Amino acid sequence: MLSELGHLPMDFLLLAAAVTLASFGxxxxxxxxEQFSFSGDIHPNSRPNAHGYFxxxxxxxxxxxxGLGYIIFGEGASxxxxxxxxxxxxxxxxxxxxxxxxxxxxxxxxxPGFLSGERVFDTVTERYGEIRGxxxxxxxxxxxxxxxxxxVLARRCLSPEFRARQHVESGIEWFLFLCAALxxxxxxGIVASLVFESLRFFSEVPVWDFLLGTRWNAQTSAEFGxxxxxxxxxxxSFFAMMVAAPxxxxxxxxxSEYASRQVRAIIKPVLEILAGxxxxxxxxxxxxxxxxxxxxxxxxxNQLLIAWGLADGAVLAAQPTSALAAGIVMGIMVIPFVSSLxxxxxxxxxxxxxxxxxxxxxxxxxxxxQVVVPAALPGIIAxxxxxxxxxxxxxxxxxxxxxxxxxxxxxxxxxxxxITVQIVSLLTGESEFDSxxxxxxxxxGLVLFVITLLFNLVAINVVKRFREKYE
Amino acid sequence: MDGTLxxxxxxxxxxxxxxxxxxxRMSCRNINVYYxxxxxxxxxxxxxxxxxxxxxxxxxxxxxxxxxxCLNRMNDTIEGCRVEGEILMEGENINSPSIDPVLLRxxxxxxxxxxxxxxxxxxxxIAYGPRIHGLAQGREDLDEIVEKSLRRAGLWEEVKDRxxxxxxSLSGGQQQRLCIARAIAVRPEVILMDEPCSALDPxxxxxxxxxxxDLRKRYCIVIVTHSMQQAxxxxxxxxxxxxxxxxxxxxxxxxxxxxxxRRTEDYITGRFG
Numbered sequence: 001m002l003s004e005l006g007h008l009p010m011d012f013l014l015l016a017a018a019v020t021l022a023s024f025g026x027x028x029x030x031x032x033x034e035q036f037s038f039s040g041d042i043h044p045n046s047r048p049n050a051h052g053y054f055x056x057x058x059x060x061x062x063x064x065x066x067g068l069g070y071i072i073f074g075e076g077a078s079x080x081x082x083x084x085x086x087x088x089x090x091x092x093x094x095x096x097x098x099x100x101x102x103x104x105x106x107x108x109x110x111x112p113g114f115l116s117g118e119r120v121f122d123t124v125t126e127r128y129g130e131i132r133g134x135x136x137x138x139x140x141x142x143x144x145x146x147x148x149x150x151x152v153l154a155r156r157c158l159s160p161e162f163r164a165r166q167h168v169e170s171g172i173e174w175f176l177f178l179c180a181a182l183x184x185x186x187x188x189g190i191v192a193s194l195v196f197e198s199l200r201f202f203s204e205v206p207v208w209d210f211l212l213g214t215r216w217n218a219q220t221s222a223e224f225g226x227x228x229x230x231x232x233x234x235x236x237s238f239f240a241m242m243v244a245a246p247x248x249x250x251x252x253x254x255x256s257e258y259a260s261r262q263v264r265a266i267i268k269p270v271l272e273i274l275a276g277x278x279x280x281x282x283x284x285x286x287x288x289x290x291x292x293x294x295x296x297x298x299x300x301x302n303q304l305l306i307a308w309g310l311a312d313g314a315v316l317a318a319q320p321t322s323a324l325a326a327g328i329v330m331g332i333m334v335i336p337f338v339s340s341l342x343x344x345x346x347x348x349x350x351x352x353x354x355x356x357x358x359x360x361x362x363x364x365x366x367x368x369x370q371v372v373v374p375a376a377l378p379g380i381i382a383x384x385x386x387x388x389x390x391x392x393x394x395x396x397x398x399x400x401x402x403x404x405x406x407x408x409x410x411x412x413x414x415x416x417x418x419i420t421v422q423i424v425s426l427l428t429g430e431s432e433f434d435s436x437x438x439x440x441x442x443x444x445g446l447v448l449f450v451i452t453l454l455f456n457l458v459a460i461n462v463v464k465r466f467r468e469k470y471e
Numbered sequence: 472m473d474g475t476l477x478x479x480x481x482x483x484x485x486x487x488x489x490x491x492x493x494x495x496r497m498s499c500r501n502i503n504v505y506y507x508x509x510x511x512x513x514x515x516x517x518x519x520x521x522x523x524x525x526x527x528x529x530x531x532x533x534x535x536x537x538x539x540x541c542l543n544r545m546n547d548t549i550e551g552c553r554v555e556g557e558i559l560m561e562g563e564n565i566n567s568p569s570i571d572p573v574l575l576r577x578x579x580x581x582x583x584x585x586x587x588x589x590x591x592x593x594x595x596x597i598a599y600g601p602r603i604h605g606l607a608q609g610r611e612d613l614d615e616i617v618e619k620s621l622r623r624a625g626l627w628e629e630v631k632d633r634x635x636x637x638x639x640s641l642s643g644g645q646q647q648r649l650c651i652a653r654a655i656a657v658r659p660e661v662i663l664m665d666e667p668c669s670a671l672d673p674x675x676x677x678x679x680x681x682x683x684x685d686l687r688k689r690y691c692i693v694i695v696t697h698s699m700q701q702a703x704x705x706x707x708x709x710x711x712x713x714x715x716x717x718x719x720x721x722x723x724x725x726x727x728x729x730x731x732x733r734r735t736e737d738y739i740t741g742r743f744g
Contacts, residue, residue, distance in 0.1 A: 261550070352587035356650070358548055360600040360657060361577030370599065375590045 005133030007112050010074075013140065014067040021147040022060040028155055029055030029164075036160045046165035054164040057171045058154035062146035070139045075106070078131045085127065194449060197442035204436045210443060216406035216417075218426060218437050226444065228406040232323065232416035236398060237391040239327020239412065240334060244387055247331075248338025249380065255339065256346040257368050268343070275336035279396035286329035286401035287321065294325045298413040317414035319403065324412040326402035330394055334387040341386065345379025346372060378462045385459035389452040395420040419444050496521035496661060496691040497542060497565075502556035504537050504546065511537045515556075515717045517710055519661070524683060524692045526706035526723065528699060530738065533712040535695045539663050542693060543579035544572040560661075577604050580654030584666040586646030588638030588653075593630050596638040596649055597621060600657035616656055623689075624652035625682050644675025651682065655690075662686065664694040668701065680705050699739055703727050711735045 033051030036044060079102055093101060105121070108114050109129045115122055158164065202210070205224045213225020251271065255264055298318035305311040349372050357367035373380070403415025404425065426441040495518040504512035512534045519525050519542075527535040537546065544565065546552045557564040565575050577600070588596050597617040600606070607613035617634070621627040626648045630641070638649055647667055654662055664683070668676040683692060683705045696702050702709050703723060710720040711732070719732045730736045 350587070352583055352585055353589060355545065355548070355581075355583060356587040356589065356653075357599075359543065359545060359576055359581035359583070359663075360603070360653065361573050361575075362599075362603055363573050366603050370603075371589050 005136050006109060006129035006131075008133075008136050010070065010136055010139070014063065014070065014143065017140070017143055017147070018060060018063040018067065021063055021144070021151070022056050025059030025147075025151045025154070026052040026056040028151060029053070029158065032155055032158050033164070036158075044160040045163050046168075050165040050168050051158050051162070053168045054158070054162075054171075055151055055154045057168065058150035059147045062150050063143045066139060066143040066146060070135075074135060074139070078128065078135055079106075081131050082124070082128050086124070191449065194442055194446045197439055198446045201436060201439035201443045205440070205443075210440075211447075214408065216422070218422065218440055222436060224436065224440050226419070226440075226447070228408050229417060229419045229422055229444065230447075231408045232402065232406070233392055233418040233420070235323050235412070235416060236327045236330060236402060236418060237388055239324055240330035240391040241384065241388060243328055243331025244334040244338050244391075245384055248335045248383075248387070249342055251335065251339040252342035252346055252380075253368060253373065255343045257364070257372065268340075271336050271339055274333070275340070277333075279333065279394065280400075282329050282333050283396045283400035286325050286397050290329050291321050291325035291401050294322050294328075294413060295320055298322075317409070317411050319413060319415040321401050321403040321415045322413045323402060323416040326398045327412075329401065330391050330397050333394065333397065334390050337387040337390055338383050341383035342376070342380045345376045345383065348379070349375045378465055382459040382463040385455045385462070389455035389459075392455070393420065393448060393452050395424060399424055419448050423448075494521050495519060497558060497560045499541070499558045500556055502538065502541060502554065502558065504534070504541060504555070505553045506549070507551045511715055512541075513714075513716045515712075517717055517720050519691060519693055520708055521691045522687060522689070523707040524687050524694060524705050526702035526709045527693065527695045527712060528697075528702050528709060528738070529712035529718075531697075534715040535710075535712045536665050538712065539665055539693060539695050541566075542661065542663055543576045543581055544570075545576075545581065547572055577657050578659055579661040579663060580657055580659035581663040582647070582650050582654055582665070582667050585670050586643055586650050588641070588646050588649050590637065590639060592635045593621075593638050593641070593649060594634040596653050597656045600653060604657060606656075606658065620652040620656040623655050623686065624648045625678065625685075626652055642675070644671050644678060647671060647675070647679060648682065651679075651686075655686075659690065661691045661693065664692065666695050666697060669697060676701075699727070711738065713738070 030048045030052035032055075033044070033046075033048035082102070082105075083098070090098065090101075105125050105128050108116065108121070108125045109132065114125070116125075205222075210224050210226055212227055213223070214227045215223045215225045216228050217223035251267075255268055255271075259267060295318050298316040302311075302314045302316055302318060305315050306313070353371055353375055354367055357371040362371070398418045398421050402418060402421060404417050404421065405415050406417045406422070407414075409416065423441045423444050426438055426444075497519040498516075499518075500516045502512055502515045503510065515534075515538060527539060529535050540546045541554050541558060542565075544554075546554055554566060556566070558566055560575075560578075563570065589599060591599070594617055597620050598607075598613050601613060601616050607616055618627060618631075621630065626645060629645060630636075630649075638646065641649060647670075651662075651667075667683075668679050671679065680701065683694065686692060687707075694702075694705065706723045708721065709723045709726040711718045711726065711730075711734075713734050719726065719730060719735045721731075726735060727739055730739060
């Protein structure tokens with residue numbers, strides 16, 4: 001019987017309980033409120049609906065809390081109980097083996113009527129099912145009881161003078177606050193884990209050796225000088241911005257100032273599709289189309305230089321994967337970031353400024369160049385900074401098209417590697433998380449995070465200044 | 472009051488039923504304006520006298536601002552707006568395709584309802600027009616134009632020590648005088664003002680009105696205003712618009728003391744609008 005309960009669809013049941021109890025609470029509260037809202041000459045503080053929502057809140061919150069508790073602790077609690085009941089014979093298993101064993105048991109218990117034929121295993125599975133069933137039953141009872149008592153207590157509070165509306169408002173505020181807090185808590189958690197793991201890394205490798213060292217060879221020998229990675233990242237981001245800044249900005253100017261409504265209605269969504277292309281697609285575009293093109297141009301330049309007697313040998317490295325190829329494609333990828341944001345800020349420039357310029361006898365391009373764009377400049381700079389931080393953090397394109405060699409080389413046609421590429425290669429493959437090799441990925445991640453954070457902060461501040469101007 | 476009129480003989484001397492004969496700087500004939508399908512101005516003909524202030528009054532939505540914007544073709548910048556009819560300025564129809572609106576606007580300047588200084592320094596705001604039209608020979612010349620324009624706009628004394636400060640940092644009234652100075656700097660013949668005081672307090676308004684009175688000695692000014700007192704104070708001639716038509720035009724004194732049309736009388740006595 002109890003093991004049957006172990007198969008209950010608890011997610012569904014808890015959800016159904018929440019919905020039922022909440023609607024019931026709402027109706028109970030509303031009916032109670034209607035009794036006094038039309039009797040006597042006291043004007044009730046809140047509408048019947050507010051009373052309804054108030055009771056709903058107090059019926060719903062216990063179910064939600066119990067449900068969350070079940071999701072987080074349910075499985076763990078069942079296993080803890082089962083483990084305490086296991087016969088002594090199981091003590092020969094290592095903790096790891098025991099966990100694997102219990103995983104198998106849990107999986108078997110989820111299949112009704114499953115019998116392996118092995119007596120001990122089936123007994124354990126049966127017992128596990130019973131424990132789950134008990135916990136399920138207890139959970140449902142607690143949820144129901146708490147919800148009902150919440151409902152009763154809340155309903156008892158109701159009176160014509162009761163400020164149900166204010167309570168509901170603050171309930172909504174709490175709910176919204178929790179959503180915001182969840183996002184922040186996640187961020188803080190991620191940053192904390194980055195910092196914590198980085199500190200472990202820095203206890204083995206000195207910070208300055210990491211930040212300023214020029215030799216990076218984490219895979220084979222323990223050389224953790226990350227400067228070549230920083231160099232590669234900035235070089236490729238630089239090429240990307242050389243492409244994205246002018247093209248994106250001019251596209252934005254065209255869209256916001258010149259394009260007719262129909263043209264704009266076509267071009268803007270198409271540009272934004274660029275932002276929706278998976279970066280892996282850009283990656284193989286870079287690898288298969290742009291990199292070979294860059295290489296052949298580089299080879300041609302080399303030949304020319306030799307033919308003109310300006311050089312003795314090859315000047316450009318002309319590698320099959322190159323910083324320039326990755327940078328160009330990354331630039332194309334971030335064009336929509338620049339154009340879309342810049343378009344928004346340019347359009348936010350008040351029409352009165354344009355009118356002012358035209359009324360002075362400015363031509364369209366004069367008005368755009370000398371009045372509209374300068375007015376939108378802070379916003380445009382912010383758009384560029386956001387695009388830079390996007391480029392710095394971009395991974396897939398550089399993994400595919402920039403190469404793996406960590407070195408500081410000013411030659412755009414040589415292969416380079418970036419922070420993100422190294423993180424990927426450090427963490428794929430073997431998963432042993434306490435060697436300096438894998439820990440260095442966290443340190444790189446932290447650096448990346450700090451850089452993009454700085455760019456974003458500057459961008460946000462610039463945008464804020466811009467906003468204040470046209471209040 | 473008529474002393475300034477007729478000093479310069481304009482080529483066109485149309486005589487309109489409601490208006491006394493004047494030396495016209497601009498004369499408009501049968502102007503119709505459409506926003507898409509909707510007609511905003513119906514067959515308006517009027518003369519704008521040189522070296523005087525012409526006020527356009529009327530209830531909201533009567534088309535006075537739209538009409539004003541015809542005079543320097545600012546309606547060109549509005550999508551779907553179409554202007555018919557001819558506006559003669561020195562014998563040329565400014566609506567004809569051969570007229571370059573950019574050049575026209577350097578002759579017919581405009582000041583807007585809300586002060587709209589460019590996000591540049593005070594100096595650069597004034598220097599902008601002369602620069603794009605090549606009116607200054609060098610830096611000294613430009614300095615002179617800037618000073619002269621600011622003096623004429625009555626702003627020089629207040630800003631002469633901080634010409635490099637952003638134009639947007641001035642007060643509302645100062646910003647509006649900056650915009651007037653900016654318009655003057657291009658040496659226009661006509662200055663259009665679209666409710667130039669509606670965003671200003673009474674003191675700033677009084678200063679602008681004094682300025683307008685002063686400027687009329689050199690320029691032809693057309694002003695749209697919602698304030699009948701303002702029209703009475705600053706203008707020599709007044710045109711009353713209603714529902715897109717010109718109802719009556721005449722000497723300001725006559726319009727305000729003995730309007731010929733019943734609607735004009737109702738409006739200026741505050742019975743509607």
